Amino acid sequence: MAVMLRGATWNLRKRVPVRYGEVEPRREIWLSLHTDSRAEAEAKAPAIWRAQIEAWEARLAGASEDAERRFQAAQDLAAKRGFSWLPLKDVTRLPREELLERIEAIPAHGQVPNRQEAAAILGAVSAPEITVSRALDLYWGFTRDRVTDKSPDQLRRWRNPRIKAVRNLITLIGDKPIPAISGDDMLAFRAWWLDRIDDEGLSANSANKDLIHLGDVLKTVNKMKRLGLVLPLSDLSLKEGKARPRLPFSSAWIRDHLLAPGALDGLNDQARAIFLVMINTGARPSELAALSAQTIHLHATTPYITIEGENRQLKSANAERRIPLLGVSLEALRAFPGGFDRYRTNSATLSATVNKFLRNNDLKETDGHTMYGLRHAFEDRMLAAHIDERIRRDLMGHALGRVRYGQGGSMADVANRLAPISF
Structure with missing residues (x-):
């Protein structure tokens, strides 16, 4: 790789691959290697170039119309620049020094900041509206480590209760985006289970299992997708062995x-x-x-x-x-x-x-x-x-x-x- 001395600092000079022309206006770039030692510069150059390629790939994903890919790309870009992803409302509350550090890290060309990188580093990319059914699809990928040693039958028995819990919620409230699930929705789900307990002779344990599996799916996706949602999942469980008594109307x-x-x-x-x-x-x-x-x-x-x-x-x-x-x-x-x-x-x-x-x-x-x-x-x-x-x-x-x-x-x-x- 071509390393060149600019002033007292070695830099990596490379042509921009045609693939990234959509997200990189420059035809060639200079990347500082932050050293005055040629040997050290040559050792660092491959890793710096790989990081730049990954940043361009993240930008390409960020240009996608797919909201999930765009949001993931923003998180990846922020990480490439050394920052944890934060939504804009949290970025604006950072101490002045940390906020300036983020602003100064935004790459610019001709003193014009790169919009995608700015949106990623400053948290200005909206979280995707993931529906309940989509959350279950994502959940399987996020929990691969939990099922690596399970047999096909064990995997089926592990998956089915979660599928059932999600299907029950969708039947009741519809396939809503996760942020749209309200406290009233979850109380309605709890009340629906109380009715089933009375109607079908089920136990409170059946309802609680549904609530636990449903909570696991939604919380896992909220965490792994870094959606930052406050989910209305607390204080819903039924007392084991005794459901809430049904009060007769006078x-x-x-x-x-x-x-x-x-x-x-x-x-x-x-x-x-x-x-x-x-x-x-x-x-x-x-x-x-x-x-x-x-x-x-x-x-x-x-x-x-x-x-x-x-x-x-x-x-x-x-x-x-x-x-x-x-x-x-x-x-x-x-x-x-x-x-x-x-x-x-x-x-x-x-x-x-x-x-x-x-x-x-x-x-x-x-x-x-x-x-x-x-x-x-x-x-x-x-x-x-x-x-x-x-x-x-x-x-x-x-x-x-x-x-x-x-x-x-x-x-x-x-x-x-x-x-x-x-x-």
Whole structure:
């Protein structure tokens, strides 16, 4: 390599390769080797040239339209100049001496600073908007060291829970960019898990595993991509062995607030109808979301619905049952005789939609009340009305604790018993 003496300092003089013409306006460059010793200069020259090539490569990547490549290139350029990557807001808070050091390190040609290098060193390149699904793709690459000794089966068992956790979140809130994930989103995800615990007999441990895997994916990508985000992932875990109790809505609250004229107008039609059907049936949200023309019997002498395993698995054998329709529940279902296509295969978002609406419209009796409280309110009203235990357990889909003899009463008889406690 050609080293030349300029004044008292040896320099490396090289033509700029054609490949880098897009990001380097000079035809040849002089790189100071910071020594007055020719032998030392010749020893240092190859490493200095390699560093310059890498800097040009980073500039080329930074010229890309790909936001992730551009951001990574900015981080690499900053590192090549001896600085850790910091976003602009943090750079502006540096002590004056450190800020000047960064400014003085920006290469210039004809006293015009290189824009890409300036943006990299001063942190003026925006972080890419990485979505939740993209975060999972990146996560596999960032965690290669964790799986080097795993067998194919171990790798599958390691990956699947993380895939499931990410898929669950996307099902609920959509494939959002990571910076757009809010505290409300994560609380909705937690509430969705509480509903599943009640609906499907799952444990708090299942929910906590999802939260742990999801947190690992998002935190790893946030760290390795140096996004600098404050993720809303704290204080979400459920107490092992005991989920938060579901608080029943009082009859007065249902009558005076939930069923007040116009109170539910802001809900989409299907969510509102399911909410109203739940009031007088006590059925689980997921059970109502799965109703179809075959399980809604509006033209029977006593209108009713059947909860059955139609293309889905029920919580238990006891969950298969018939429930009469009365009052607001019957009227709501008349508008949807074929069921609820919006939620039939995507019931995960139902509770989150309703609970957010209740919260935003001051319709929660207390902070602890959720949509699921309608189910427990229905059971409480049956208890207060001294309705027979067999009928109560049949309607709720609970085990009886003994052999069930007979049909448990006709639809007309059950409807007559429920009429005084229905709205």
